[in-house]
Amino acid sequence: xxxxxxxxxxxxxxxxxxxxxxxxxxxxxxxxxxxxxxxxxxxxxxxxxxxxxxxxxxxxxxxxxxxxxxxxxxxxxxxxxxxxxxxxxxxxxxxxxxxxxxxxxxxxxxxxxxxxxxxxxxxxxxxxxxxxxxxxxxxxxxxxxxxxxxxxxxxxxxxxxxxxxxxxxxxxxxxxxxxxxxxxxxxxxxxxxxxxxxxxxxxxxxxxxxxxxxxxxxxxxxxxxxxxxxxxxxxxxxxxxxxxxxxxxxxxxxxxxxxxxxxxxxxxxxxxxxxxxxxxxxxxxxxxxxxxxxxxxxxxxxxxxxxxxxxxxxxxxxxxxxxxxxxxxxxxxxxxxxxxxxxxxxxxxxxxxxxxxxxxxxxxxxxxxxxxxxxxxxxxxxxxxxxxxxxxxxxxxxxxxxxxxxxxxxxxxxxxxxxxxxxxxxxxxxxx
Amino acid sequence: xxxxxxxxxxxxxxxxxxxxxxxxxxxxxxxxxxxxxxxxxxxxxxxxxxxxxxxxxxxxxxxxxxxxxxxxxxxxxxxxxxxxxxxxxxxxxxxxxxxxxxxxxxxxxxxxxxxxxxxxxxxxxxxxxxxxxxxxxxxxxxxxxxxxxxxxxxxxxxxxxxxxxxxxxxxxxxxxxxxxxxxxxxxxxxxxxxxxxxxxxxxxxxxxxxxxxxxxxxxxxxxxxxxxxxxxxxxxxxxxxxxxxxxxxxxxxxxxxxxxxxxxxxxxxxxxxxxxxxxxxxxxxxxxxxxxxxxxxxxxxxxxxxxxxxxxxxxxxxxxxxxxxxxxxxxxxxxxxxxxxxxxxxxxxxxxxxxxxxxxxxxxxxxxxxxxxxxxxxxxxxxxxxxxxxxxxxxxxxxxxxxxxxxxxxxxxxxxxxxxxxxxxxxxxxxxxxxxxxxxxxxxxxxxxxxxxxxx
Numbered sequence: 049x050x051x052x053x054x055x056x057x058x059x060x061x062x063x064x065x066x067x068x069x070x071x072x073x074x075x076x077x078x079x080x081x082x083x084x085x086x087x088x089x090x091x092x093x094x095x096x097x098x099x100x101x102x103x104x105x106x107x108x109x110x111x112x113x114x115x116x117x118x119x120x121x122x123x124x125x126x127x128x129x130x131x132x133x134x135x136x137x138x139x140x141x142x143x144x145x146x147x148x149x150x151x152x153x154x155x156x157x158x159x160x161x162x163x164x165x166x167x168x169x170x171x172x173x174x175x176x177x178x179x180x181x182x183x184x185x186x187x188x189x190x191x192x193x194x195x196x197x198x199x200x201x202x203x204x205x206x207x208x209x210x211x212x213x214x215x216x217x218x219x220x221x222x223x224x225x226x227x228x229x230x231x232x233x234x235x236x237x238x239x240x241x242x243x244x245x246x247x248x249x250x251x252x253x254x255x256x257x258x259x260x261x262x263x264x265x266x267x268x269x270x271x272x273x274x275x276x277x278x279x280x281x282x283x284x285x286x287x288x289x290x291x292x293x294x295x296x297x298x299x300x301x302x303x304x305x306x307x308x309x310x311x312x313x314x315x316x317x318x319x320x321x322x323x324x325x326x327x328x329x330x331x332x333x334x335x336x337x338x339x340x341x342x343x344x345x346x347x348x349x350x351x352x353x354x355x356x357x358x359x360x361x362x363x364x365x366x367x368x369x370x371x372x373x374x375x376x377x378x379x380x381x382x383x384x385x386x387x388x389x390x391x392x393x394x395x396x397x398x399x400x401x402x403x404x405x406x407x408x409x410x411x412x413x414x415x416x417x418x419x420x421x422x423x424x425x426x427x428x429x430x431x432x433x434x435x436x437x438x439x440x441x442x443x444x445x446x447x448x449x450x451x452x453x454x455x456x457x458x459x460x461x462x463x464x465x466x467x468x469x470x471x472x473x474x475x476x477x478x479x480x
Numbered sequence: 481x482x483x484x485x486x487x488x489x490x491x492x493x494x495x496x497x498x499x500x501x502x503x504x505x506x507x508x509x510x511x512x513x514x515x516x517x518x519x520x521x522x523x524x525x526x527x528x529x530x531x532x533x534x535x536x537x538x539x540x541x542x543x544x545x546x547x548x549x550x551x552x553x554x555x556x557x558x559x560x561x562x563x564x565x566x567x568x569x570x571x572x573x574x575x576x577x578x579x580x581x582x583x584x585x586x587x588x589x590x591x592x593x594x595x596x597x598x599x600x601x602x603x604x605x606x607x608x609x610x611x612x613x614x615x616x617x618x619x620x621x622x623x624x625x626x627x628x629x630x631x632x633x634x635x636x637x638x639x640x641x642x643x644x645x646x647x648x649x650x651x652x653x654x655x656x657x658x659x660x661x662x663x664x665x666x667x668x669x670x671x672x673x674x675x676x677x678x679x680x681x682x683x684x685x686x687x688x689x690x691x692x693x694x695x696x697x698x699x700x701x702x703x704x705x706x707x708x709x710x711x712x713x714x715x716x717x718x719x720x721x722x723x724x725x726x727x728x729x730x731x732x733x734x735x736x737x738x739x740x741x742x743x744x745x746x747x748x749x750x751x752x753x754x755x756x757x758x759x760x761x762x763x764x765x766x767x768x769x770x771x772x773x774x775x776x777x778x779x780x781x782x783x784x785x786x787x788x789x790x791x792x793x794x795x796x797x798x799x800x801x802x803x804x805x806x807x808x809x810x811x812x813x814x815x816x817x818x819x820x821x822x823x824x825x826x827x828x829x830x831x832x833x834x835x836x837x838x839x840x841x842x843x844x845x846x847x848x849x850x851x852x853x854x855x856x857x858x859x860x861x862x863x864x865x866x867x868x869x870x871x872x873x874x875x876x877x878x879x880x881x882x883x884x885x886x887x888x889x890x891x892x893x894x895x896x897x898x899x900x901x902x903x904x905x906x907x908x909x910x911x912x913x914x915x916x917x918x919x920x921x922x923x924x925x926x927x928x929x930x931x932x933x934x935x936x
Contacts, residue, residue, distance in 0.1 A: 078732030080566060084559035085540035087813060089526070107523035108544045115523060123520040126509075126598050155562055177733055215735035220855040288513055288617045290653055290660060367506075367522050404852035404859040409879070412660050416934040418859045418883045438859075438883055438934045440701070477701050477934055
């Protein structure tokens with residue numbers, strides 16, 4: 049018997065989530081095409097609400113469905129009272145997440161794209177060692193519940209990752225970026241060319257006097273700001289009272305140049321879909337508008353706890369129940385052309401990449417990280433790479449005082465769309 | 481199953497074929513704040529076939545459906561055809577083994593009811609919640625997993641081994657106005673359920689630290705002599721040095737190989753470091769790695785000199801060394817890569833009192849929030865720390881992040897404590913998307929001169 053039908057007889061509410069994934073990966077290690085992997089996985093996760101109590105269980109063994117059902121019911125015996133109901137079917141935006149070109153990209157083509165990346169890097173830097181990972185998947189997910197909701201979606205994620213290592217004597221440089229998309233992107237090598245540009249710029253090593261100086265966060269560097277923000281904007285942290293932004297909706301927390309949107313409806317992007325992982329339509333959620341806090345992101349459970357609606361941000365793997373999670377993080381562009389921002393800097397740094405992001409007490413907004421890649425700007429010109437520096441600050445202070453946000457934006461690390469952000473003065477530490 | 485595995489191995493046309501099947505059952509109970517977030521059990525069953533065609537490359541197939549091993553082995557073989565390595569890939573020889581073992585636990589956690597596991601996590605959660613009204617959020621976790629791993633290869637190895645794990649953990653989050661601080665404690669074992677009972681003290685410690693941190697001032701950035709506790713020393717040697725000892729980092733990279741030349745000085749004569757998966761009952765203990773190589777003790781630094789590194793069969797062959805038992809995978813979805821097992825700084829001779837008595841102004845850094853390395857550069861944050869003033873432990877400070885260059889830092893270790901201990905914490909190590917892998921860490925207190933501490 050179908051597990052939904054079976055469990056409906058034993059619980060008031062039932063949700064069945066099935067996931068199937070076929071993933072093909074081609075990996076170059078140190079410029080050599082060395083490993084090809086085909087991974088097939090599938091499984092079923094079940095949530096039940098029995099006598100008001102919520103239970104969860106998952107299994108990748110399709111011969112153990114009875115045990116899965118029993119585990120879910122046992123889990124409900126100990127579960128807390130569910131504050132929510134599984135949703136009815138709702139109309140959802142049409143979001144492109146599937147492309148036959150991507151889904152059926154031949155292995156030979158993946159191998160070739162890897163070669164194309166190496167051909168961009170190696171002529172410029174023959175000593176570089178590249179690790180390339182090319183991965184395309186065909187994912188089918190379905191969510192059904194006792195109300196008759198029956199949502200299924202297919203996505204075709206393609207991710208191209210390029211890591212370039214260059215070691216010269218005691219100088220070590222590691223650059224990484226990736227393209228993540230679910231529809232074929234004509235200029236799929238743009239991110240790799242950008243990385244090669246950085247590699248060229250990084251050849252000249254210079255120095256800067258540590259202290260309080262202007263810091264320009266490049267789109268890749270904005271991750272340092274985005275990570276604590278994403279945590280603070282998560283409805284779960286808000287409900288638990290750990291978010292520094294809890295209870296501050298409507299307040300102006302940041303400079304008016306800062307607008308931040310969580311958008312799960314952008315065609316072709318990694319974190320996009322018509323529905324979230326509970327079957328609630330995904331949305332475009334404006335979280336911070338001109339510095340004013342507008343809202344948080346929620347799944348069904350945290351929304352119910354907070355007395356609001358789900359924002360369509362439920363996300364889950366097979367073995368864990370849904371949690372609220374950011375989709376695509378969009379930091380809106382500003383009005384200043386990048387060249388004008390650079391021209392305004394007498395002496396400062398551009399932060400491209402930081403080490404050890406996400407460690408420490410990040411929910412507080414505080415961070416202190418060594419810089420993995422940073423450039424010095426002198427009288428409006430990028431003059432070279434600076435090493436052995438670290439930056440520290442708290443985003444809740446830093447983003448109150450933003451000098452400029454660039455017109456230009458980039459998609460970085462697959463799910464972040466960000467401009468350059470200039471902080472007029474912050475702590476840069478290093479060996480003087 | 482054994483017959484089917486051996487049939488698939490026999491029929492494979494690859495130069496080397498390996499099949500690993502895992503059956504895993506996990507239980508997890510999570511309290512957050514006053515609420516139970518989760519009390520549930522999961523089932524995970526699947527397999528991996530890995531084929532090597534020496535003059536082409538590796539092909540891998542992973543799957544949940546175990547009915548069609550022959551087809552999966554063929555798929556892996558087809559994948560291996562795609563590779564194009566310039567030189568043939570060799571594997572260091574390992575004596576084939578046939579061994580069927582089962583885990584021995586005093587109290588097998590699979591026989592304990594979910595109710596009892598829930599009650600245990602709830603008790604630790606209550607200890608944290610009840611500690612102070614400044615505690616605004618908690619997390620208390622009980623989790624166990626039992627994995628039966630079957631590994632066989634085309635050279636005649638056939639191993640069945642069990643991998644049990646039980647973990648309890650408590651996180652306390654304390655708040656005073658805008659000031660939010662957290663502390664975490666955990667305990668993990670591959671032994672039985674009884675080991676995680678009666679750990680109220682662990683939960684209390686997490687709560688106490690979080691509340692104390694509210695009153696702590698941020699550390700003033702600068703260079704200090706730093707005394708590091710066992711936990712942070714263990715994390716340091718794992719993160720900053722251990723990862724560089726993983727031969728997959730150097731075997732294709734002449735420059736990195738030069739940096740890690742055996743015989744190079746890696747600290748003063750007092751420094752000794754090893755990795756050992758054969759020590760009974762530690763977090764990273766594994767009888768055989770995921771290529772069937774038996775675990776053993778591998779010395780990495782002896783008397784301050786680099787003497788060894790960690791290998792898979794492939795990296796060992798490439799560097800003309802022996803397989804070291806360090807090819808590990810977190811589960812059947814991954815091929816094994818070079819990983820640590822239990823990594824430790826050997827016990828030294830200096831007492832804690834002697835270590836701090838001459839420090840006029842320094843830092844005593846304890847426990848670890850996490851860390852990251854990028855080749856010789858590392859950064860990791862301590863959970864909490866104290867100033868050392870005039871040879872004594874003084875006020876608590878927060879946001880202590882140690883960053884620096886590995887070689888300089890190792891050279892600056894000028895005292896090794898006589899109070900070695902293994903850290904049986906939960907969590908694990910991440911590398912190449914494989915996380916968390918259970919690893920053990922051990923160390924005595926150590927003292928490092930001239931550490932750059934970031935901060936305001």
